[in-house]
Amino acid sequence: MRTTSTALALRQARLHLLEHGDCPSAGIDDRLARSWRRSLAAGLSPTDRLADTEHASDGNLRRALAFNHDLLAHSLPVMEYLFEQVRHSQSMVVLADPRGTLINTLGDADFLDKAERAALTSGASWHEQHRGTNAIGTALAEGSGVEIHGSEHFLERNGFLTCAAAPIMSASGELMGILDLSGGQRSRHPFALGLVSTAACMIENRLVISSCRQYIRLHLHAHFEGIGSVAEGIIALSDDGWIVGANRKGLALLHLAWSDLGATPLARAIDVRLDELLSRHKRRPGQPTQVQLHDGTTLFVQVHAEPSGLVAAPASGTGKVGATQPDALARLDTGDLRWLSAAQKARRVAGKPIPLLIQGESGVGKELFARATHDSGPRRDGPFVAINCAAVPENLIEAELFGYAPGAFTGARREGSAGRLREAHGGTLFLDEVGDMPLSMQTRLLRVLQERQVTPLGGGRPVDVDFALICATHRNLREAADKGSFRSDLYYRINGLTVHLPPLRERSDFGVLTERLLASFNPECDIRLAPDLLARLSRHAWPGNLRQYASMLRTASAMLDPHEECIDWQHLPDDIKEELAALTQPVTSPSAGGPSQNLDELSRAAIRQALESSCGNISQAARRLGISRQTLYRKLNA
Incomplete structure (x- = not known):
């Protein structure tokens, strides 16, 4: 907004406003001029010293918070992320509802006092009718991102502020709220509008995914690697292929407008029918596929479907699609891409003679994942036998696994025991915390896996066994094998496919x-x-x-x-x-010279923090930052 509004032009325009009571038509940005005129029409004067009467009561604020529950739930994590980028820079992050009422704020403690004096607090209205030109109110009026700096504010009392705000839209094109980044005039960030606009897109994407779970979703981008990034387009489809929801990027990629929602079939936008996309998704779940728009533009599309939206290609040429029942893994899926990737890999080996090794920290749900994998495969009607190798006493684990003949040892049951390995015949054997299995048992287990026969303790004929094998551990078995605490030959035997469940x-x-x-x-x-x-x-x-x-x-x-x-x-x-x-304790700046005011330094610090917390994993760090891997690589090499 300030590229065409020089400081001199602003001073002259404000002087004209004060002397003549109207806004000049030349010399300042068109959007700023429109906003000043709206402020005048609302009966405001630049020199007004308002007595902050436009403030919601406690009851009204509670109702506003309840009404905007979804907006708050999806915005707060992003607000905290955005605030981390500008911490210690005399700034605050603000969320306003569609009426311009502030419903949440997050800021530096030393700036909050100034903000409170300017009524930048929850419950205050920053609609243009009440505060004149300001980033929140003007973004509401214009329906687009704006930046208002210093004397661009209509009220002189707000001239100490620099603010950037962007609208947050729903999947149906409804204005959900405004995200704002405000600070002292001297702490203006050159890329503040870009930061807040990107954060608003992150919130929009979360809202679209949450509100469209009952629909088939297409995630779009011009580049394969762009799928899953904050810059991806998202389109929601009814089961008969009509576009019923989207984020703004999705509409832009398909050259559509909000008015096209509910009135445009997918076939009008791309050259692939929905049933073909779903058929590709069924063959290769989670893998982006290439499509073309009717103007020849190439896009990559990834299909996402909740259980009710998992569909099969129609048997006839009617173009209709019918729902199929979700498998057990699909019923556990709640949207995390890393978990989904693990599930898709597990499905591919289910029913094949390939052992599955699940790695992850304690408590991430490894047994739940293993049972769902069993229930999603062809052995689902067979037994699922789970053994926690860390919970069975070492002196009993051999009898527990391999069974024993009658009278094999003191205290043995008179009729003997088949053992858990034989119980798993025809189904799945799940060895939880297999890394804690004693070395002597590892040797016997390896023999069973090689020969597919079990010989019970105390003698007897070997018995054939047939089971799918799933193991799980929180340990690094490769390191354990290198150190000799886990047999390397057993490690390679059970490591047919490894999947990692995220903490x-x-x-x-x-x-x-x-x-x-x-x-x-x-x-x-x-x-x-x-x-x-x-x-x-x-x-x-x-x-x-x-x-x-x-x-x-x-x-x-x-x-x-x-x-x-x-x-x-x-x-x-x-x-x-x-x-x-x-968690509420402020983070101490690592710089001995005080907090950085440089956006590049803040960006580099955020990248360092993300890489450290991700143990150097580029993909994971990029997800934490809300950017693509390519963007992160560019920033690292800059």
């Missing part, structure tokens, strides 16, 4: 997981988490992962009074409250 702190589906867990604990009522608490919980390390988080939610649910439906701080166990409270 809870790195999953992108934290909100959906939370909803599903709460629904399972409270089937009779709709229990939810307070938005700010959900955001704080999503930042917790959760060393016990899903097991720990599920236990906490179960306990918090039990603490609710009969009339309560929202879990908040008072319902949490004391130890969790103490750990979460520690």
